Each structure stands twice: as C-alpha cells, then as structure tokens.
Amino acid sequence: MKTANLRYEMIVWDWDGTIMNSTPTIVECMQKACADLDLEIPTDAQASHVIGLGLQESIQMILPNLHPGDYPLVLERFRHYYLSQDHELILFHGIRELLEDLKMKGHLLAVATGKPRHGLDRTLRFHGLEGFFHDTKTADQTRAKPHPQMLLELLDKWGTPPHKVLMIGDTTHDLKMAKNAGVDAIAVAYGAHPKEELLVHSPIACVDYVTELRDILFS
Numbered sequence: 001m002k003t004a005n006l007r008y009e010m011i012v013w014d015w016d017g018t019i020m021n022s023t024p025t026i027v028e029c030m031q032k033a034c035a036d037l038d039l040e041i042p043t044d045a046q047a048s049h050v051i052g053l054g055l056q057e058s059i060q061m062i063l064p065n066l067h068p069g070d071y072p073l074v075l076e077r078f079r080h081y082y083l084s085q086d087h088e089l090i091l092f093h094g095i096r097e098l099l100e101d102l103k104m105k106g107h108l109l110a111v112a113t114g115k116p117r118h119g120l121d122r123t124l125r126f127h128g129l130e131g132f133f134h135d136t137k138t139a140d141q142t143r144a145k146p147h148p149q150m151l152l153e154l155l156d157k158w159g160t161p162p163h164k165v166l167m168i169g170d171t172t173h174d175l176k177m178a179k180n181a182g183v184d185a186i187a188v189a190y191g192a193h194p195k196e197e198l199l200v201h202s203p204i205a206c207v208d209y210v211t212e213l214r215d216i217l218f219s
Contacts (some may be wrong), residue, residue, distance in 0.1 A: 006182070011018075011102060011217075012151060013133075014169035015113040015120065016051055019082045020127075021098075022089045023170075025082065026051055030062065033077035039063060051192040052171040053116045054139035084201025086119075088178030091127060092190065094210035103219065108158055111136040112150040112167070112177070134158070151183060168213070175201035177206045188213060 016022045027047040034041045042062045050058035059066065059074050066074070103109055110133055113120055117138045123129045135157065137150035155165060167178035170191025175198065180183035187198035187206040198206050206212045 007164075008107070008166040009164040010108040010110060010154065010158060010166070012112050012154060012165065012167045012183075013216045014052060014167075014171070014174045014191075015123075016109055017170035018168060018174075018188055019091060019111075020089055020123065021092050022086075023048055023051060025085050025089060027077050029081035029085070029133050030058075032073050032081045036077045037073055038076070038084065039066065046204045048192045052145055052173040053171065054144035056115050057139075057144050058114075073180055085125065087126060089123075092210050094214065096127075096129070098131070098210060098214050098217070100123070103132055107162065110134060110154050112145075112154070112174075113137070113219045114139045114145060114173075116118040145171075145173040147182060148177055148181035151177060151181035155181070155183075170198075172197055172201055175203055186213065186216065 016026060027044050030047045031041050038065065045126045046062055046124070050061050053061065054097055055075055055078070059071050063074070077211055099109060111120065113136070114140055117140055120136060120138050135154055139145070139151060142153060143149035151165070151167065154160070155162060162182040165183040167174060167183055168187040169175065169185065170189065170194045175185050175187060179201065185203045187203040189195035189198060189206055191206050195206060195208075203217050207216065
C-alpha cells in the first residue's frame with residue numbers, strides 16, 4: 001500500500017452522497033413528504049440540490065412560500081419515510097477500506113454533515129463506523145453549511161491549522177463551507193450535485209469514483 005499523503009493532518013468528510021449512497025432515498029422521501037401534505041413536489045434536481053444543508057434550511061429552499069410554523073409537518077413526514085428505509089442504505093464501495101487505511105496512517109478523521117445528531121449517531125452505529133472518526137459535527141448543533149462553523153470548531157478543538165485540513169464532499173455547500181473556513185476541498189461527483197456545478201467552486205480535485213479519491217489521498 002502507498003503511504004498516505006500527510007500534507008493534510010485532518011480530513012473532514014461530508015456524509016450523505018459522499019460516504020453513504022443516500023441521495024436517491026433522500027430525494028424520494030422529500031417528494032413523498034410534500035405529496036402527503038399536498039405541497040408542491042420538488043423535482044429530483046431541486047430536492048438533491050438541498051442535500052447537505054440542515055433540514056430546516058432544506059425545507060425553506062424547496063418550499064419558500066411555506067410558513068415556518070408548518071416546517072415540523074414536513075420534517076415529520078420526511079423522517080417517517082426516511083427511517084423506514086435508512087437501514088437499507090449502503091456505503092459507497094471502497095469507502096470503509098479507505099477510511100480504515102487513512103486512520104491507520106495517522107490522519108485525524110472527522111464528519112461535518114447536514115444530518116441531525118441522532119441521525120448521524122444511528123447510522124454510525126448501524127454501519128460500525130463509530131471508531132473511525134475522531135470527531136463529528138452536525139447541523140443541529142452548529143450553524144448549517146455553507147457557514148464555516150463546523151470546520152472552524154474542528155480546527156480550534158484539534159489545534160489544526162487550515163492549510164493542514166481537507167474537506168471532502170459532494171455538494172457546492174461543502175465546497176463553499178471549505179472556502180469560508182480557508183481549507184482545501186475535494187469534490188466527489190458521484191453524489192448529489194452535478195460535476196459542472198462542483199467545478200465552479202474550484203476544488204483541488206473533482207473525482208468520479210472512490211478509487212480516484214484513494215489515488216489522490218495516497219499519492
């Protein structure tokens with residue numbers, strides 16, 4: 001095995017669409033939630049665009065005319081559908097092995113996600129990944145992406161300078177957060193946002209497959 005590139009001491013991962021192949025399920029659940037409530041049903045593109053944001057920020061963007069007092073109704077229906085399927089979601093092929101190898105080579109690994117805390121903890125337990133990450137940040141405990149608070153808190157807690165931190169994500173929200181925090185980012189184009197949108201934000205690389213990501217991280 002190649003030696004990991006220790007240019008980056010800390011590697012921060014988005015979750016949905018980056019580690020877990022959950023984009024189609026999230027889109028479907030949001031559409032079903034809106035249909036149940038006789039709300040305008042978002043297109044696949046509209047629903048996938050908000051993945052990575054906090055749930056309330058997602059609803060506000062998808063349904064701009066919805067009264068905030070009705071957000072809990074949408075959240076309840078979304079969670080109803082999502083929780084019935086989340087045990088069927090799988091990690092992208094090769095991700096578990098990549099995380100294991102990076103940790104073994106001395107990287108600090110963290111998660112910065114739009115998922116709520118209980119949702120992230122549940123999926124970490126289900127997939128046996130609790131021990132892979134040194135730290136995790138969720139949108140219900142900090143400011144949601146693209147605000148840099150998640151990354152800034154990680155940098156501060158672990159004493160890691162920005163030039164030693166790498167963000168990996170599948171959305172423009174991840175890339176904007178990285179830029180706002182002054183850290184490098186790699187975009188993965190196998191998740192929620194199309195490659196052409198990701199490239200607009202000038203990541204240091206944009207990959208189509210986990211194998212390409214491995215090659216970069218171990219180059």
